[in-house]
Amino acid sequence: MTTWQGWHRFATTDPVAPPRPGDPPRTTEERLAYHSSFVTIRTPAIHALATQVRTLMILGRHQQTTARPSLIVTGPAAAGKTTALLNVGRTCHLAHTRKNPPPPGSAHAAVPVAYVLVPPGATAKTLITEFARYLGIPTTARMTQTQITEAVCHTYTQAGVQLVMIDEIHRLNPRTTTGAQTADLLKDLSERLPATFVYAGINVTETPLFSGTRGAQLAGRATLVDCGPLPARHGNSEPFREVITDIENALDLQQHKPGTLPRQAPYLHQRTAGRIGSLTRLIRQAAITAISDGTERITKTTLDTIRLDHLAETHHRPHTRARSR
Numbered sequence: 001m002t003t004w005q006g007w008h009r010f011a012t013t014d015p016v017a018p019p020r021p022g023d024p025p026r027t028t029e030e031r032l033a034y035h036s037s038f039v040t041i042r043t044p045a046i047h048a049l050a051t052q053v054r055t056l057m058i059l060g061r062h063q064q065t066t067a068r069p070s071l072i073v074t075g076p077a078a079a080g081k082t083t084a085l086l087n088v089g090r091t092c093h094l095a096h097t098r099k100n101p102p103p104p105g106s107a108h109a110a111v112p113v114a115y116v117l118v119p120p121g122a123t124a125k126t127l128i129t130e131f132a133r134y135l136g137i138p139t140t141a142r143m144t145q146t147q148i149t150e151a152v153c154h155t156y157t158q159a160g161v162q163l164v165m166i167d168e169i170h171r172l173n174p175r176t177t178t179g180a181q182t183a184d185l186l187k188d189l190s191e192r193l194p195a196t197f198v199y200a201g202i203n204v205t206e207t208p209l210f211s212g213t214r215g216a217q218l219a220g221r222a223t224l225v226d227c228g229p230l231p232a233r234h235g236n237s238e239p240f241r242e243v244i245t246d247i248e249n250a251l252d253l254q255q256h257k258p259g260t261l262p263r264q265a266p267y268l269h270q271r272t273a274g275r276i277g278s279l280t281r282l283i284r285q286a287a288i289t290a291i292s293d294g295t296e297r298i299t300k301t302t303l304d305t306i307r308l309d310h311l312a313e314t315h316h317r318p319h320t321r322a323r324s325r
Contacts, residue, residue, distance in 0.1 A: 001086070001115050004135050010086070011093040011113070015040065018250040028291060031252045035287040039250045041243055043276055045227040046084045049073060049198075052223055053088050057162060057196045070190060072169075072218075073200040075227030078277035081200045084227060085165055088198075089113045092163050111135065111159040114195075118168045123178045124185040128152060131189070135159060149185070153192045161195050170201030174214045183214045190221075229274030232265065240274055241265040247283050255296035264300055271308065282308055 001007045016037050019026065026034065040046075052071055060068030073081050096112035116130050125145040131152045132139050139148055156164075166186070173179035190197045199222070204210070210219050230240040241262050248261040261268070261283065272278035285306045286298045295302070 002117055002130065002134060004111060004114075007089075007093075007113065007115050007134075011090045019252045025254075026252060031291055032288055034252055035284050035291070038280065038284055040083060040087050041246050041250075041276070041280065043080060043084070043227075043230070043243060044239060045073075045075075045080060045225065045276075046087055049084050049225050050088050050091060052225055053092065053163065053196065053198060056223070057092075060196055068190065068194075068196050070197040070199065070218075070222045071225060072204055072222045073198065073225045073227060074204040075202070076229065076275065077202055078275045078281075079227040079229060080276040081202075081227045082167055083277070085167060085198065085200045086115075089115060089163065089165050096162065111161055113163045113165065114156065114161050115165045115167070118166060118171045120171060121178075122171055122182050124181040127182050128185060131156070145185075149188070153189070156193050156195070161193065163198065164189075164193065164195045165198045165200070167200045169199040169209065170204055170207050173208050174212060175208045179208075180214065183209070183218070187214070187217065227276075230269075230276060231274060232269045238265070240269050243276065243279070244268060244283075247280060251283075251287055251298075253287060253290055253296045253298065256290070256298055260298065264303070267300065268303070271303075278308055282306055 001010050016034055016039060018039055049071070056069050056071060073085060075081050093113045097110055100110050100112075102110065114131070114134050116127075116134055119126050119130060125148070128145055128148045129139055131137075132148055135152075135155055137148075137151050137155050139151075172182055174183040186197070201207070201209075205224070209215055230243060232238065232240050244265055245262050248256075248258065268279060268282070272282060282303065283298065286302045289302060289306065290296055290298055
């Protein structure tokens with residue numbers, strides 16, 4: 001999705017949908033493929049991010065003199081940051097193309113959204129080259145960073161890019177020379193492009209991105225959206241159990257009893273530490289296992305057999321104390 005063709009294909013392809021009453025039963029292969037891709041669960045973070053992006057895009061639409069306000073999506077690994085980012089980007093893309101269809105006979109679709117990954121060990125030149133690659137802007141090894149930046153700013157403005165999403169922003173370290181130059185490049189782009197910038201990364205507030213003069217500039221312009229672990233209880237609500245219920249309602253299993261997974265909310269919260277990415281992966285793997293072995297239902301016994309990502313397993317591993325003799 002880090003090229004326009006790939007992003008356009010992602011944004012315009014209908015996402016998978018859960019089974020509806022009255023639909024003909026799917027084949028085993030179709031159900032395995034469905035649980036592999038699965039639906040996007042609307043978490044509080046996705047709702048908050050969508051609201052903030054919509055508001056800031058309106059706020060910055062007519063701002064000309066300074067950089068538009070931006071957003072930073074932060075949180076631990078496997079907390080659903082990229083999923084939330086891509087979901088909001090797709091919504092923005094579809095909303096814009098509905099309102100601004102290409103003229104009759106035109107083969108050029110609107111380019112409202114750009115999605116860029118910060119490469120490992122990014123320098124200002126390698127990052128601006130990623131911006132160029134997204135829209136297929138030709139570059140050569142002899143081109144300077146300034147030349148590529150000029151081409152990017154001109155092409156992005158002409159293409160009408162309104163939302164720029166930059167993922168893996170935690171890879172930048174402004175305390176190093178190359179990191180400082182790369183951070184300055186992002187500041188320059190945010191001032192020259194008529195677009196709203198959204199950055200996403202792991203625990204961004206704990207990285208050098210928020211320290212020093214450059215960090216203060218970024219923090220002063222950015223609203224923070226925290227994709228932290230879902231709490232088991234928040235006031236009178238139980239957000240983690242509600243998400244489990246939504247996931248269970250989207251399953252396509254022939255013998256699964258509704259309510260089984262919400263009853264396991266304390267166990268699931270302990271295993272996943274409330275991380276939505278770890279939770280959906282655990283349940284999807286359990287569903288695929290249930291289809292493969294013919295049980296067609298998920299139980300705690302099934303969940304116990306599923307190995308999770310290393311981060312979740314490390315958190316879940318019980319602490320042991322040596323016995324004194």
